[in-house]
Amino acid sequence: MSELSSPPHPPGVEDALALGLTRAEYELVCEKQGRAPNQVELAMYSLMWSEHCAYKHSKKLLRTLPTEGEHVVMGPGENAGAVDVGDGMVCAFKVESHNHPSAVEPFQGAATGVGGILRDIFAIGARPIAVLDSLRFGEPASTNTGERARYLLDGAVSGIGHYGNSIGVPTVGGEVYFEAPYEQSCLVNAMALGLARRDRLVRSAAAGLGNVVILFGASTGRDGIGGASVLASAELGGEGEDAQEKRPTVQVGDPFEEKKLLECSLELLERELLVSLQDLGAAGLTSSASEMASKGVVGIDIDVAAVPLREQGMEPFEVMVSESQERMLCVVEPANVDAVMALCAKWEVNGAVIGTVTDTQRMRILRDGQLVGDMPVRALVDDCPLYELEPQKPQQPLYTAPTATLSAGTGPAETLLALVSSPNLASRRPLFEQYDAIVQSRTVRRPEQADAAVLALPGTVGGARGALAVSIDCNGRRVAADPYWGTVGAVLECASNLACVGAEPLGTTNNLNFGNPEKAHIAWQLSESVRGLGDACRALRAPIVGGNVSLYNEGAAGPIYPTPVIGMVGRLPDASRAGSLGFARSGDEIALVGPFAPSLAGSELAKLHGEALPDGLPEVDLAKAGVALEGVRDAVRRGSLSSAHDVAEGGLAVALAECCLAGSVGARIELDDAFWEEIAPVASGGRSLSPQAALMAALFGEGPGGFVLSGASAAIRELGARTRVLRLGTVGGEELVIATTGANAGPSSGPSIVTTLLQLDEAHAALRRLFP
């Protein structure tokens, strides 16, 4: 082995600062190296010690999360988590963010976000079977900033569709919210699921002294250099020149290349030719090679001259940090190298032997045999300092009140139409129609057919074909109002969605999108949110099997709403009994089921009224909510209900309207004395409200724990043994009518709301007008 060659101008502390390291971190690097790092080493340390790779502000919090459960097969730390789904199969899944790249270039940012999360799934040997997305933008109808929000959304949706559609993985669900705090910092999170035989899962730990390291897939170029440190670990400085300057750090996706890479990887694993496999994501070769070495407690030598390049004259540090897409790294026994190369040739992907596994526990970078970088693996991967957060609840409100779009005195009927047509509640059809939701022939429930996507599993157990259910959700406004209870609510929302199709949770993934954690109030949001996440996942037995953290989502106008996006995967035993959200049969009884306690605090209606966020949300009894969930799930599984839908944004009235729209049938609702006895005290929050104000709170108040069910009345009444059941009315007709009867009917008798299905449908199609 040659001596380390020293370049003419060794970098110093100023270069380290420019790459995002602190002065103290640079000194620690010097200490670990026993000397000042050269250019290659400094570039590699700056990436591995970035927030994106090292989780230096979040790792201590993440360690408090529940990660074990009876179904967990692979927990956090691998490329994706995995849960047992029976019949010898596992489901691998994970959510990841591509926020900063998407703010700079939404189409490629979102497309490569999908590409990246898919690689995480097939890196552990699972065939990707579904994608979901979670998006946040500024107000699309705002006169000043709406155009940019629409541009970003349009680009992101096209990019997700372009990648997912082209590679043949269905996009089966997702969510999008529009709120002013996301104007400067949009969020683009993508989740993917995969299926694998349990005995075929592969890990990423490098092993076997003398084994060969092969890079396969696309060639390596200068695209995306420094993405992890420059883009993902600092605040973006707005949309003007800065975004222009950063555009070259966004990678460009090629779904056809990834399709070949995916099939090639799975065939390599099927033929048992690989010792281990790892995808190249943020920080490229640097991160994937050193993570593989770290997990295997070995060393790796890499010769950058052997890496197939798409550009001339790339420096060793550029090869090591390039974030060119569609590449994988594997460890292979020398005897299998020819077979691996032959398969690469079949799928027409580049394959190149670029290194070997050593026993040095050092990452050594060579160029044509000349040593150009030499670092202890442990220092690179594990020795980045972890920081204590210094959380402090803010004394002043962090967010300005939203602009009012509906006057406070508006009556119930007009309010319902305003809510149904508001950007956060209007039909997502113009967006999800751009995604192929059915390729691979597993999709049992498509978007807007049920609260969760449902995917049939292969094979049958006991004569029935099982299915996976998956949901992704987070209402950032509610988390901003109360990071703890808002996060609990997001977890409950996912579990409720699963219950409505008859699924029990198997595991959870999450993407924590927050502002700058070095600020005390963001640290407070983050730590309270993670506490809520842990408590809710423990209570619902939905352990965390993986996730991602995206910090520094803030600009000059302030931080985003704290947005811990929750993705939850569950299983139902019989796909043919998967629940649907739409009312289905005239004459069915409709009921409100569960410990629903409506409150206008932090609600969609409060937003339309321009009210500032409240300081805190009502507490939730997790145990009671859990019992209601189980009751709904069991009823759906028995096939005894016609429809099931959870009450979420817009409250009870909007949930009823959604059930009517999805089933193309009306409903007649009578809120009787029994309803008011239960709902009025909680809706008024203990204060004395006018009958009109109490009605508005009951109709449009929000909170977890409520379900609108329809079916035969005996089946619904049966649920009363487990949770609260309030009879609401009957399915039928062409109108949604909501009337109050009994003592609460008030002086002006007659229904509060009468809308035709046509009126509802027109209101619900509001996004079509914004995105023609």
Added chain:
Amino acid sequence: MKFGILQFPGSCDEVDALDAARRVGDAELIWHAERDLKGCDAIVVPGGFSYGDYLRAGAIARFSRVMESVIAFASEGGLVLGICNGFQVLCEARLLPGALLPNANLRFTFRQVDLEVLQADTSFTCACALGERLSIPAKHSWGRYYADERTLSDMDAAGQIVLAYAAGENFNGSLRDIAGVRNEAGNVFGLMPHPEHAVSELLGGSTGGLKIFQSMRMAVEGVHA
């Protein structure tokens, strides 16, 4: 009766087509670099993005090794079904008239659509009734069927326009609401919607697409006169 389903590196719906074909007969995949059609009685060119389709959908696939054999197979009267990207490939290969242009809305669009059977005496629709409606999903960016007026009139007169989008369902802007056409000889057929995704009540609630595969089996086995 054996179906052969072509597999290009960028095919997406080939396994779906394989499973659909297996509901009515035997079926196997045929790799794009092969010339041997393995004695199949009918060939399906499936949906997807054959070689990435960055140039123009189907433009490269028509030159593939396997397509040389398919073109020869078709010229001898063999049944060839092109679905979505497969339809585009067959048009590029001149096995079918016309071309597929970008959708009128310029976006990839996925929608369950109703199709009307305009010709029920073909090898691909003989299991359907004339005027029958089939509910089949469509999903594509380049699905706007185009041919010049004279060609369209000739095709119409010769009964080559086999499937049309029902009223209000033509989202891509196809001329004359055309969803599926056959060649003059009647042994090559292409359509943009995906019959292989309408074969199971569990997955989407419609089985209209199965009739296309059943028709082909009937034609091969001589049930259809």
